[in-house]
Amino acid sequence: MGGVYNKFKDDGIVLDKKRQVNFVALDMNSTIFKDTYLNGEWVWAYADVPGTYIQQFGDRQQGGFLDIVQPIKKGKMLGWSESVLNLALRIEYADYNVGNFQELGLKIADHMYAIVPAISFRPSSQTVIRANYRYERHTDLLRNPASQTAGFQFGFSTYF
Numbered sequence: 001m002g003g004v005y006n007k008f009k010d011d012g013i014v015l016d017k018k019r020q021v022n023f024v025a026l027d028m029n030s031t032i033f034k035d036t037y038l039n040g041e042w043v044w045a046y047a048d049v050p051g052t053y054i055q056q057f058g059d060r061q062q063g064g065f066l067d068i069v070q071p072i073k074k075g076k077m078l079g080w081s082e083s084v085l086n087l088a089l090r091i092e093y094a095d096y097n098v099g100n101f102q103e104l105g106l107k108i109a110d111h112m113y114a115i116v117p118a119i120s121f122r123p124s125s126q127t128v129i130r131a132n133y134r135y136e137r138h139t140d141l142l143r144n145p146a147s148q149t150a151g152f153q154f155g156f157s158t159y160f
Contacts, residue, residue, distance in 0.1 A: 058097030
């Protein structure tokens with residue numbers, strides 16, 4: 001999947017060549033043990049970045065996640081007849097600039113790791129109420145000590 005991402009023409013004047021960005025994705029879902037669900041995705045991105053740009057503007061990215069979801073209670077809860085209470089764990093990784101610096105050959109370190117334990121309630125298969133605790137480490141382009149962020153997230157999703 002991909003396409004042109006830049007403004008290459010304005011009022012009939014050519015500004016730049018058409019620059020492509022393309023993605024390759026691998027999705028996975030499976031069940032292990034007794035109703036333990038695994039969902040994951042890994043994506044590679046390739047962008048045509050002008051050669052005059054500094055290496056801070058990466059032409060390759062990659063990242064993905066793995067969700068492990070374990071139902072702990074199914075059945076009637078809070079008035080809903082087919083609800084499910086789940087425990088979950090999500091592991092994430094994103095490398096925003098894959099590769100090495102041309103001058104020194106050192107790996108570019110612009111990446112992020114996160115671990116996210118959660119509890120979710122599904123009153124129906126189309127609705128979820130979720131509480132997460134997110135812990136994230138982000139290393140910048142120059143390999144400075146990782147910034148650490150943590151916090152609670154609450155969410156509500158429904159599909160209709």
